[in-house]
Amino acid sequence: MYQPPHFREDDLGVQHALIRAHPLGLLITTGASGLMANSVPFHLDAAASEKGTLRLHLARANPQWRDLADGAELLVVFQGAASYVTPSWYETKRETGKVVPTWNYAVVQVRGAARVIEDADWLLAQITALTTQHETPREKPWAVSDAPEAYVKAQMKGIVGVEIEITAIEGKWKVSQNRPIADRASVAAGLGETAGQGEMTDLVRRYGGLAEADKES
Template structure:
């Protein structure tokens, strides 16, 4: 990923935090006819392996997990908040007119190699972790144990679980850090006006003298 120094995010807490909060990623790897990509739910195990582990699952007919299990490198793309920046938000527009539109965003690229998980107990543990993550926001969370065991066992036969040991992580928080303070404040106010509280918070944290990448 192209990485200007001003946008590089090195804080592992923030990088893993974004990955964990999303719970989904795009898995990209080489296939027999070129690049192949799948959109998968992911379980993040920050303490596993040397640099962390990602567990995910694919529909059984999908060819990608077999390729990953054979040692093909896989890239997981975690797309966090993303929003347009209009030049109208920059004070520089009125001063010089030398401005153009852009996008601001937070994204993580996670690389690694994997293996297939065939142990039914490990598979169920993975599905339980995913379910607990996504159900946490509900007042009465559904649990895997709420369904009959034989039904869950039958459903597991339709998926392939993959465990990927991470080898490299890249975090990019592009939040107008290369603009003047006045322009950064203009963008922050623009997001506030547009109701983009997520982008406003990121701007306040990383582009207005708060946290650093």
């Protein structure tokens, strides 16, 4: 990943937080099936290895798991908040007019070694952990055990588990840090008035030093 120094995010806790907040990752492999990418929900176990371990399952009919079993190189991309940034928000536009559009985004890329698992107990634990992760915030959470046991066992026959011990992880938070402070403030203001951009607004303010400036004032 292209990494200008001012956009790097090397804090493992911050990287893990993005994975948990945006767990639908893009699993990318190359092998006998050729170059392949599939969107898959991941469950992160941060304590299972030095950089964390990802667990997932794939449909048995999906040939990608066979590439993983063959030791194919893999990359997983987790896309966080993203937004278009119009140059109309920049104070620099009013001062010089020398501005262009851009995109702000936060992303984590993971590389690691995969292990294909077909053990029924492991698969049940994985789908239970993944389900619990997403159902817990609901007022009336659904549990895997709510479905008939025979039905769950039948469904599990159609999936294959994968465990990825993370060996390399990179974070890139491109959130207007390269702009003058006045531009950062005006981008945060513009995003704050844009529907659905609350997360990016917070990132621009935090990484742009605006939150600290508010405290000092």
